[in-house]
Amino acid sequence: MNDPGPAAPPPHPSLPGQEGARPPAVPVSPADPDVPVPPAGPGVAPPFAAPPTEGRNTRLWLGLGAGALALLLCCGGGGAAVVGLAVSGVQAVEEQGRTVSTDYYRALAERKYGAAYDQLCDDAQRRESRREFERRVAAEPQIDTFRVGEVDTTTLTVPVDVTFTGGDRDRQQVTLGQDRQTGGMEVCGVS
Numbered sequence: 001m002n003d004p005g006p007a008a009p010p011p012h013p014s015l016p017g018q019e020g021a022r023p024p025a026v027p028v029s030p031a032d033p034d035v036p037v038p039p040a041g042p043g044v045a046p047p048f049a050a051p052p053t054e055g056r057n058t059r060l061w062l063g064l065g066a067g068a069l070a071l072l073l074c075c076g077g078g079g080a081a082v083v084g085l086a087v088s089g090v091q092a093v094e095e096q097g098r099t100v101s102t103d104y105y106r107a108l109a110e111r112k113y114g115a116a117y118d119q120l121c122d123d124a125q126r127r128e129s130r131r132e133f134e135r136r137v138a139a140e141p142q143i144d145t146f147r148v149g150e151v152d153t154t155t156l157t158v159p160v161d162v163t164f165t166g167g168d169r170d171r172q173q174v175t176l177g178q179d180r181q182t183g184g185m186e187v188c189g190v191s
Contacts, residue, residue: 090153096185097151101158101174104187109143121177121186141166151176156185 100119107116113134117125120133128136141164149159156176163169177188 093153093156093185094151097156097158097176098148100176100185100187101148101160104174105143105146105148105160105162108137109146111138111142113137119187121179121188123177124186124188141168160190 104116104119107113107119114130116137117130117133143162144165145163147161149161151158158174158176160172160174161169162172173191174187175189175191176185178184179186
């Protein structure tokens, strides 16, 4: 016995003027006979584009490289800013230390002992009153000239070469401190 195969679809109702014409065949999905399957073959577009496969690693490495460059620029810029702040902070301490030491010794050389006392830090002023300070420095040898050296920012000291009116010379060490209210440098002692 021969198997005739699948049964032919029922005849399609014809439209007027097309008696006997058959409709075009539309393939159906084997899973669901009500869902048509698009025809396959050359020139037929698939229902969605396939993802690109060539150059995938290249794009990945380019993206990672761009991200690393951005991170480096951000971190490098931040690092440069921190270094810049540290350098400018050290320069400010050096400048203020030299300025306050110069003002202190200038006031002593000009015998303006009250102005010299005003350059002292709070601790030094607590140890010695203005009157006691003025009496003490007036009794010491008079400063003729002085030269302020470079500030040592690690110990906050400044060397000062002093020449007295009699010609004697001395190298003194100024100890600096920071004013808690203004943040400026002050003289906290001389040795």
